[in-house]
Amino acid sequence: MPRAPFRRVGEQTEFAVLRRKDMTVWQAVAGGGEAGESPQQAAAREACEELGLDRTVALYPLQAMASIPARFFAxxxxxxxxxxxxxxYAFAVDLTGIEIKLCNEHTAVQWLDYESANALLRFDSNRTALGELYERLQAADLPRQVECCQD
Structure with a gap:
C-alpha cells in the first residue's frame, strides 16, 4: 500500500521517495495491514513506523488502487x-515541517519535484498514486481524513 509523503517548501511541493534496502529500488512508503486493521489504520501505522514520525500528521486517502499477485509476498x-x-490502497502523508527518521527497511530518502520523483519510482502503482496526489495538490483538493502518529 503506497503512502506518498509530500511537503511544502515555500511555493514549491516536494515528494519523498525511499530506497528500499532489500530490493534496492526507489518507492513510496509501503507495507500491508495487520489482522483487523482498516486500510487507513495500516497506512497510518506504516507511515509512522517507516518514517519515524513522532507527531501528528495528516493522512489523505487517494483514489488510486492496484492489485498485487499474492505470490510476491513472503x-x-x-x-x-x-x-x-x-x-x-494509496494515501498521501503531509510532512510539511516534519523531520523523518528512516527505519532499517530503507537506506536513503530523496525530496524531489514531481517529475524527478515520478522518474525515480520503480512501481507503476506508486507513480499512479503520485500522479493523483500531484493533481490534487494543484487543485487544492485534499480534504483531511484522519490524523495519525499521535504520541
Missing amino acids: DRSIWPTGTYVVSE
Missing part, C-alpha cells in the same frame, strides 16, 4: 487458502 504461506491477489 507471508503468503500463512494467509487463507485461495488468496491470489492483494488489494493496494
Whole structure:
C-alpha cells in the first residue's frame, strides 16, 4: 500500500521517495495491514513506523488502487487458502515541517519535484498514486481524513 509523503517548501511541493534496502529500488512508503486493521489504520501505522514520525500528521486517502499477485509476498504461506491477489490502497502523508527518521527497511530518502520523483519510482502503482496526489495538490483538493502518529 503506497503512502506518498509530500511537503511544502515555500511555493514549491516536494515528494519523498525511499530506497528500499532489500530490493534496492526507489518507492513510496509501503507495507500491508495487520489482522483487523482498516486500510487507513495500516497506512497510518506504516507511515509512522517507516518514517519515524513522532507527531501528528495528516493522512489523505487517494483514489488510486492496484492489485498485487499474492505470490510476491513472503507471508503468503500463512494467509487463507485461495488468496491470489492483494488489494493496494494509496494515501498521501503531509510532512510539511516534519523531520523523518528512516527505519532499517530503507537506506536513503530523496525530496524531489514531481517529475524527478515520478522518474525515480520503480512501481507503476506508486507513480499512479503520485500522479493523483500531484493533481490534487494543484487543485487544492485534499480534504483531511484522519490524523495519525499521535504520541
